[in-house]
Amino acid sequence: MTENFHGWAATKSGVALTELEFNPGEMRPEQVQVKIESCGICHSDLSMLDNDWGNSTYPLVPGHEVIGIIEKVGDQAKGLAIGDRVGLGWFSGSCMACQPCLSGRHNLCSSAEGIIVGRHGGFADKVRADWEWAIKLPSTLDPASAGPLFCGGITVFAPITDFGVKPTDRVGVIGIGGLGHLALQFLNKWGCEVTAFTSSESKADEARRLGAHHVVGTRDKAALGKLAGSFDFILVTANVALDWDLFIAALAPDGRLHFVGAVLEPVPVAAFSLIGGRKSISGSPLGSPATVAKMLEFCARHQIAPVTETFAMKDVNAALDHLRAGKARHRLVLKN
Secondary structure, eight states, X not given: OXXXXXXXXXXXXXSOOEEEEEOOOSOOTTEEEEEEEEEEEOHHHHHHHTTTTSOOOXXXXXXXXXXEEEEEEOTTOOSOOTTOEEEEOXXXXXXXXXXXXXXXXXXXXXXXXXXXXXXXXXXXXXXXXEGGGOEEOOTTSOTTTOGXXXXXXXXXXXXXXXXXXXXXXXEEEEOOSTTHHHHXXXXXXXXXXXXXXXXXXXGHHHHHHHTOSEEEETTOHHHHHTTTTOEEEEEXXXXXXXXXXXXXXXXXXXXXXXXXXXXXXXXXXXXXXXXXXXXXXXXXXXXXXXXXXXHHHHHHHHTOOOOEEEEEGGXXXXXXXXXXXXXXXXXXXXXX
């Protein structure tokens, strides 16, 4: 017997969310069903609500930073039990048969299921996902604020491990928002010398509190010019166009400029700006389930947590307006 879920949905682009009762269908044997305690709000939810990426279907229940308690477990689900507190991020399933999945890189599965792509997500009372993406939350992490770790957190943590960032490296973080404020904490505890690049001078003191050793303006060409050849790794968490030539020039030999922010404009690159120093430009989508678990362990060890503001789930439209107005500091969480 199926059951109805209750969520908050947009019926089309540009409208307020309204309550929606929906039937998710039969639960698949590899899935778990999670009773949602809270769900973070990410800028990607706004992008999906506005169909910025052209893959939204309506009605759309957003939400992909879920914390909740497992209340049902499919016959083929592994390692999880009713009563476990878990987190879910952008992905809710992967094929488990392709080469990326079999090598532990489920986040690179070409048929991976997005939790709010063609299905309903976490602005609801319940949600389902394949067992491999439901990651147990360490008991020492606060469930009220942990949701953003499952998108914003893993998005900036995965490149640190995937590309072998070392404690001796000099690193930069562009953008001190929902992603960047977590990247500063991670990289500081990783042991790196950390520079925060921000367009807002008002964020300088906060950036230092979060772990930055230095703060530089993203549009201060003179200051950026003095940093030529300095950085082993620069992480781009912002989604705006910048003078990328200056940041490529700021890379040391074998340095990497890595994008996790969804910059919509093309990034112009001259081949010779990369060739001479054997520099790289790359990007990545979140991280694998194993990397998510590693991130959570790292957070528990070093008391790393998102900076959050909390709204009741019924106040979702006020929370979305708060995010659109650029007032979020730094992640918003909806609580059931």
